[in-house]
Amino acid sequence: MTQGTTDRSFFTHNAAELAKQVQDGEVRAVARVISLLENRDPIGAAVLTHLSPSMNRAFVIGITGYPGTGKSTLIDQLIIAYRRLGQKVGVLAVDTSSPVTGGAVLGDRIRMQRHTDDPQVYIRSMATRGHQGGLAAATRQAIRVLEGAAYGVILIETVGVGQNELDVMHVVHTVVAVVAPGLGDDIQAMKAGLLEIADIVVVNKGDREGADATLRDLREWCKTVIRTVAVKGEGIAGLIAVIAEHERWRDLDSPELHKRRGLSIDLGTRAG
Amino acid sequence: MTVAATPLRILIGKVGLDGHDRGVKLVARALRDAGVEIIYTGLHQSPEQIVTTAIQEDVQAIGLSIHSGAHNSLFPRVLGLLREQGAGDIVLFGGGIIPDEDVPRLKAAGVQMLFRPATPMHDIVEFVNGLRTER
Numbered sequence: 001m002t003q004g005t006t007d008r009s010f011f012t013h014n015a016a017e018l019a020k021q022v023q024d025g026e027v028r029a030v031a032r033v034i035s036l037l038e039n040r041d042p043i044g045a046a047v048l049t050h051l052s053p054s055m056n057r058a059f060v061i062g063i064t065g066y067p068g069t070g071k072s073t074l075i076d077q078l079i080i081a082y083r084r085l086g087q088k089v090g091v092l093a094v095d096t097s098s099p100v101t102g103g104a105v106l107g108d109r110i111r112m113q114r115h116t117d118d119p120q121v122y123i124r125s126m127a128t129r130g131h132q133g134g135l136a137a138a139t140r141q142a143i144r145v146l147e148g149a150a151y152g153v154i155l156i157e158t159v160g161v162g163q164n165e166l167d168v169m170h171v172v173h174t175v176v177a178v179v180a181p182g183l184g185d186d187i188q189a190m191k192a193g194l195l196e197i198a199d200i201v202v203v204n205k206g207d208r209e210g211a212d213a214t215l216r217d218l219r220e221w222c223k224t225v226i227r228t229v230a231v232k233g234e235g236i237a238g239l240i241a242v243i244a245e246h247e248r249w250r251d252l253d254s255p256e257l258h259k260r261r262g263l264s265i266d267l268g269t270r271a272g
Numbered sequence: 273m274t275v276a277a278t279p280l281r282i283l284i285g286k287v288g289l290d291g292h293d294r295g296v297k298l299v300a301r302a303l304r305d306a307g308v309e310i311i312y313t314g315l316h317q318s319p320e321q322i323v324t325t326a327i328q329e330d331v332q333a334i335g336l337s338i339h340s341g342a343h344n345s346l347f348p349r350v351l352g353l354l355r356e357q358g359a360g361d362i363v364l365f366g367g368g369i370i371p372d373e374d375v376p377r378l379k380a381a382g383v384q385m386l387f388r389p390a391t392p393m394h395d396i397v398e399f400v401n402g403l404r405t406e407r
């Protein structure tokens with residue numbers, strides 16, 4: 001083997017030093033600390049104790065929904081929108097590990113690769129490594145790392161969920177559930193589960209047949225329903241607006257407020 | 273920390289202009305089946321995108337498929353960028369249609385392994401598994 005390939009000299013094992021690098025926004029340190037946390041290395045947890053909790057000002061937004069509804073494509077568009085607002089954006093995209101081999105093919109970021117050239121955007125793929133609930137065990141801690149590195153907007157893509165993978169509601173401020181037209185009976189199933197935890201429901205693929213019917217159906221059930229066409233960037237401004245509104249509620253008052261479901265925002269229900 | 277408990281993370285992607293991704297997808301799947309976490313970037317990546325992605329994802333290695341004939345510029349470019357970013361520890365390997373006479377030069381430049389198009393999947397898996405003990 002070639003000399004030098006195992007050189008990890010940039011990397012310090014000193015938790016305080018690593019925490020400082022994270023707070024300076026050093027991407028290698030951010031990435032490495034997230035790995036330490038994923039690997040349950042005690043240094044990772046030690047780094048967290050050095051990150052000041054007062055920096056907890058980020059928007060933390062969860063994007064969840066059935067497989068293939070357009071979560072990653074939507075995040076690609078949200079990155080554009082938040083970058084225009086001058087925000088530094090972090091993305092944690094969670095995908096499933098094989099229960100048999102422990103391996104995974106993490107492909108969410110394919111749809112976001114154009115942002116790789118933007119140093120103010122950090123994208124990290126996380127495998128579930130056997131953790132149930134739609135997130136990886138270390139996702140919550142990884143959010144703290146990104147907050148420590150002053151990412152103002154943190155977007156979490158859950159695995160393509162079914163009914164019972166609802167952990168995201170415990171780690172983010174705003175839950176966005178993405179559905180696609182033509183769900184039929186699935187909508188009934190979602191009413192117990194996904195739609196219950198959603199602060200905002202997005203009907204993506206609004207260009208598809210059946211979008212109007214799906215919107216009508218969901219609006220009877222949820223207060224804030226937005227139509228988007230993520231592949232074309234349509235409806236994103238409206239989505240950003242209702243997310244901001246929701247986050248403002250949380251800022252205004254008790255932490256309980258952001259848990260209130262079905263927040264009514266007129267702007268949103270007409271957008272798209 | 274035991275190495276075995278920690279899956280390898282490997283970036284698999286395609287740089288350059290050619291649009292064939294069947295081969296890399298098969299490699300990605302075979303490595304997943306060997307317990308590796310694959311970060312798949314898709315097609316048409318620039319060397320800059322590859323290196324930034326590798327750093328953001330904290331991978332141990334990058335596997336690139338190049339069928340466009342531009343291997344003599346693309347591989348060294350990736351290696352150069354890795355070193356510039358202080359990430360020279362990330363292993364680079366590759367595959368594609370690469371003439372025999374180019375192989376020694378690329379290896380000397382720092383490409384750790386080059387696989388021919390018809391390489392048995394087993395050999396690639398074995399090579400990647402070998403990276404585990406290196407860390």
Ligand SMILES: Nc1nc2c(ncn2[C@@H]2O[C@H](COP(=O)(O)OP(=O)(O)OP(=O)(O)O)[C@@H](O)[C@H]2O)c(=O)[nH]1
Nearest residue numbers: 067068069070071072073160204205206229230231
């Ligand atoms: N017609 C149409 N297709 C879309 C739209 N948004 C996304 N797609 C397509 O839907 C497919 C899935 O999109 P993704 O963004 O990968 O969906 P996802 O929910 O992240 O998928 P998983 O992570 O695998 O669950 C892709 O082929 C997208 O191009 C849309 O607004 N309209």
Ligand SMILES: [Mg+2]
Nearest residue numbers: 071072108157
């Ligand atoms: Mg996705």
